[in-house]
Amino acid sequence: MADATLAAELRTEFGKGAARRIRRADRIPAVLYGHGRDPIHITLEGHATMMALKTSNALLEIVSSDGSKNQLAIPREVQINPVNRHIEHVDLFVVVRGEKIEVEVPVHMVGEPAYGTMISVDNQSIRVLAEATTIPEQIEVSMEGRKPGDHVYAGDVSLPAGVELIDDPEFLLINVSAQLSEAQLEAELESEAVDEDVAASTGAEPDAADGESE
Structure with a gap:
């Protein structure tokens, strides 16, 4: 339908x-x-x-x-x-009806990772082959209890019956890391501010390698 x-x-x-x-x-x-x-x-x-x-x-x-x-x-x-x-x-x-087609399906996270972690989403969807009339609206990925250093790859995702993965199984979707402390966050923000000041004064892009040219 x-x-x-x-x-x-x-x-x-x-x-x-x-x-x-x-x-x-x-x-x-x-x-x-x-x-x-x-x-x-x-x-x-x-x-x-x-x-x-x-x-x-x-x-x-x-x-x-x-x-x-x-x-x-x-x-x-x-x-x-x-x-x-x-x-x-x-x-x-x-x-x-009956044919399979290639589609991109959003990935939806459920569950809570371990305390003190933060999640970085590298890719919000995966490419799959699915029957045209039963394409999943989204694919759930459990984040329950995941710890710093955990990664979720396309090959880790549980797909509905009849749905096949097209993306490389090593295609990174989600990265779990330790939450920054207040001091670490302040240091990172200060470092970014310094990079921006240097870039503004020299006309260079932040983090550009010295001496490199196209």
Whole structure:
């Protein structure tokens, strides 16, 4: 079952002016592609699309106004206006039931590490191969009791049945280290401030190696 159903209309005009008119009408320009087919340019309901895309790797059922066959698709690229955060364009990849596709799935940490530790997240998602209609919304990683020096690699993650890892098993996701003491934190901040002052006075980047040039 799809996560959301979106009504689509064929797009008949193009260009920046046309795109602005589409968005003023509370619709979003989009393109459907995949499976060797020619791309189909459409527009989607603005609010409904925004709500549907709040779910990671949402499976969408695209219903065309011309009466053609409904399509299942997942978002591949979502362009967002950096100022008003409105969706400006969506690339939709057509999928069929039963096929496996490559997707990026967010990693979600659960549980508390050992006291006195801090967590650094190196990568927030992993690439997996999953059946198009059962893509996990997120993959949980237990941090319960983890100690300084612990690392979580892609190969350590427990994947749902039928989901295969694409990333290298040694792909680092999370690093656990000892929490800095107040004195260590102050020393680190002072060191960073000195680096910035030196860089500002010399015009060099902080930590740049002496004598090196491109």
